[in-house]
Structure formats: C-alpha cells, structure tokens
Amino acid sequence: MSDSCAAPDQDLALPASVDLEKETVLSGTVVNDEGDLVQGAYVRLLDGTGEFTAEVVTGEGGQFRFFAAPGKWTLRALSRYGDATGEIEAARGVNETRLAVSR
Amino acid sequence: MAREDVLVTADWAEENLDTPGVVFVEVDEDTSAYDSGHIKGAVKIDWKDDLQDPVRRDFVNQEQFSQLLSERGIANDDTVVLYGGNNNWFAAYAYWYFKLYGHESVKLLDGGRKKWELDARDVVTEVPDRKATEYVAQPLNWDLRAKRDEVEAAIGVKNLIDVRSPDEYAGRLLAPAHLPQEQSQRAGHIPTALSVPWSKAANEDGTFKSEAELRELYVDEAGLDEGKSTIAYCRIGERSSHTWFALRELLGYEDVKNYDGSWTEYGSLVGVPIALGDEPGTK
Numbered sequence: 001m002s003d004s005c006a007a008p009d010q011d012l013a014l015p016a017s018v019d020l021e022k023e024t025v026l027s028g029t030v031v032n033d034e035g036d037l038v039q040g041a042y043v044r045l046l047d048g049t050g051e052f053t054a055e056v057v058t059g060e061g062g063q064f065r066f067f068a069a070p071g072k073w074t075l076r077a078l079s080r081y082g083d084a085t086g087e088i089e090a091a092r093g094v095n096e097t098r099l100a101v102s103r
Numbered sequence: 104m105a106r107e108d109v110l111v112t113a114d115w116a117e118e119n120l121d122t123p124g125v126v127f128v129e130v131d132e133d134t135s136a137y138d139s140g141h142i143k144g145a146v147k148i149d150w151k152d153d154l155q156d157p158v159r160r161d162f163v164n165q166e167q168f169s170q171l172l173s174e175r176g177i178a179n180d181d182t183v184v185l186y187g188g189n190n191n192w193f194a195a196y197a198y199w200y201f202k203l204y205g206h207e208s209v210k211l212l213d214g215g216r217k218k219w220e221l222d223a224r225d226v227v228t229e230v231p232d233r234k235a236t237e238y239v240a241q242p243l244n245w246d247l248r249a250k251r252d253e254v255e256a257a258i259g260v261k262n263l264i265d266v267r268s269p270d271e272y273a274g275r276l277l278a279p280a281h282l283p284q285e286q287s288q289r290a291g292h293i294p295t296a297l298s299v300p301w302s303k304a305a306n307e308d309g310t311f312k313s314e315a316e317l318r319e320l321y322v323d324e325a326g327l328d329e330g331k332s333t334i335a336y337c338r339i340g341e342r343s344s345h346t347w348f349a350l351r352e353l354l355g356y357e358d359v360k361n362y363d364g365s366w367t368e369y370g371s372l373v374g375v376p377i378a379l380g381d382e383p384g385t386k
Contacts, residue, residue: 042221047268047269051300052300052302053270054268055189078307079221080221080223
C-alpha cells in the first residue's frame with residue numbers, strides 16, 4: 001500500500017495494523033436524495049484552511065475513509081447525483097460522518 | 104504549445120471513440136476500475152505491473168516499453184489518448200513515459216475518469232481486441248527526468264516544486280491522508296522547494312485549470328522564477344507528473360523535469376539537507 005499514491009479499496013475493513021490510539025480516522029458514507037448508498041462518489045478531504053488534502057472514491061457500500069489528524073476538516077463529495085459538503089471536528093480514533101448529496 | 108495539442112475534452116473523446124489511429128488507454132493503479140467499466144475501445148495499462156521493472160527499483164526500460172505497447176496494439180504513428188483515476192495522476196505519469204520514450208502524438212483526456220463518470224457518460228466492459236504491433240521506443244530522454252544528485256545540486260539554484268499536500272511538505276504527515284501514516288523515512292521537504300500542491304492545478308472535477316490561472320498560481324503566488332529550470336517532485340513521482348504536465352505541456356516552460364525518485368528516495372538518503380515547516384528554507 002505504501003508504495004503507491006492511490007487510494008485503497010474503501011469497502012475494506014480497517015486494517016489491523018492501524019493503531020487507533022495514534023491514528024485519527026475520518027470515515028463515513030455517501031447517500032443520495034433517496035437515502036441510497038452512492039458508489040463511485042468522489043470524496044475529498046480539505047484541511048482547516050480549505051486546502052485539498054486527499055481524495056477517495058466510494059465503493060459499493062458508499063464508504064470513504066481518511067487517515068488525518070485531530071482538528072477541523074471539511075469533507076466534500078461529488079457524484080452524478082449531486083454534491084455535498086460536511087464540516088467535522090475530528091478527535092483521535094474513528095470519526096464517522098454521513099454525506100447526503102443532492103443537486 | 105496550445106492546450107488542444109496536449110489535452111482533449113470529454114466531448115472530443117466521445118466524438119472520436121471510433122476514429123482510426125486514435126487509441127484510448129486507461130492507466131490506473133486500481134485495475135478493477137477498468138474491469139468494472141471503461142471508455143469504449145480503451146486498452147488498459149497497469150501502473151505497477153506494466154510500468155515498473157519487476158526486479159530493480161526503476162521503471163520499464165526502452166525495450167520493455169516497446170514490448171508493452173506492441174502487446175497492447177499501439178503503433179508509433181497512433182494518437183494515444185490517456186486517462187485514468189486519481190484526477191489523472193497515473194495517466195499523467197504514463198504521459199510522461201510516452202514523452203520520455205519519444206512517442207510523437209500523445210494527449211490527456213481532461214478530467215480523466217472522474218469527469219467522465221460525473222458526466223454519467225457511457226462505459227463498457229468489453230475488452231478490445233487490438234492486433235499486436237512492432238512498436239519501437241526511442242532512447243530515454245533525460246531532459247525530462249531528474250535523478251537524485253541533480254536534485255541535490257539544484258537546491259537554491261533551480262526551481263524545486265514540491266507538489267505534496269501542505270502537511271507532507273511541512274513534515275507533519277509522511278503520506279497523503281487517505282493512506283496509513285506508518286513509514287520509516289524522514290519527513291520534511293528539500294530545502295528551497297516551493298510548496299504548490301498538485302491539486303491547485305486542477306479544478307474540482309479533475310480538469311486542468313486555465314493557462315492564465317496556472318501562471319498566476321506558479322509565478323505570482325508561489326514565486327516560480329521563469330528564468331530558471333524547474334524540477335517537480337512528490338512522494339513517488341505521480342502527482343509530480345501532473346504538475347510537470349501543467350508546467351511543461353500547458354505553460355510551455357522548456358526545461359522542466361520530473362524527479363520520480365521523489366520523497367521516498369530523497370527522504371531516505373543519508374546526509375542530504377532537509378527542511379521542516381511551512382517555509383522553503385535556505386541552502
């Protein structure tokens with residue numbers, strides 16, 4: 001995994017090697033107007049100044065996951081069903097968010 | 104060089120899916136993306152299996168590249184249109200290879216797979232049956248590729264552009280935020296390198312910004328010296344291919360190199376200078 005810059009499969013369970021005492025995980029799902037999980041949505045993580053940090057594509061379960069740091073982050077989702085933006089104040093461990101995209 | 108010489112729009116691509124002499128190539132690390140649906144007629148190139156040497160830590164050589172393109176049914180006189188995921192990082196990385204090995208006509212699909220999907224354009228799962236060719240690659244053009252000694256010598260002399268995220272640049276993170284952070288090499292950046300994250304060169308839908316916006320970004324905001332040569336780097340040389348494309352192919356700067364060893368190499372070298380924090384630092 002570490003020898004590439006691409007995003008790993010977003011549907012996979014959190015690897016056992018990830019230490020939640022140290023890592024700050026921002027994860028969640030993307031849903032559309034109907035409440036259905038959205039596969040193939042592009043989710044990007046922006047830092048406290050609005051600067052792009054990373055981007056992943058949701059898998060079948062509409063899931064996304066980032067490894068970041070405690071603090072203020074913005075999540076931005078783009079999909080063929082529309083867009084969504086979410087603000088999050090992350091702490092160590094897993095931080096769950098749901099992004100509802102709409103036109 | 105004009106934008107239309109190096110980039111094609113999604114509309115152009117849709118109109119030219121069946122044009123003889125135009126070959127679409129999807130370049131990804133995640134090959135399941137191609138398998139689940141790709142642009143009609145597109146062949147697949149795997150970033151790792153096809154473009155890296157299986158033994159040495161290096162990418163494919165002239166003969167291996169010739170063999171790869173021959174197998175894929177790509178001819179020397181074909182116009183190759185590259186696209187892929189991750190905002191075209193891998194496609195831009197492959198574009199750089201096509202230029203390194205002297206391919207005449209190669210372009211990127213602006214926005215790559217992302218824009219194509221967001222536009223809800225058609226994809227197919229059928230794999231095209233292309234007849235093998237006798238592709239002959241040119242010797243590697245070292246005018247486009249920087250090696251580590253050259254990079255160290257460029258500190259304070261040439262423009263160095265670090266295209267990683269601000270936190271990677273400052274040394275607060277070792278890898279992009281969608282990857283676990285456990286890694287062994289040192290954090291930070293090459294002293295005097297300007298921080299211009301690759302993402303600033305792209306719009307949200309993955310297309311490249313206009314030439315006017317790009318010039319403002321690199322020259323006016325970041326302070327790139329137009330009278331100097333430039334070397335771009337990231338962590339493993341893909342994101343920096345994207346910036347290399349913006350600087351050389353879109354803005355037309357003549358001497359721009361990609362340092363594909365990038366931070367995974369530089370940050371593991373013994374005895375080289377490293378700067379920490381948000382400022383470029385001094386020589």
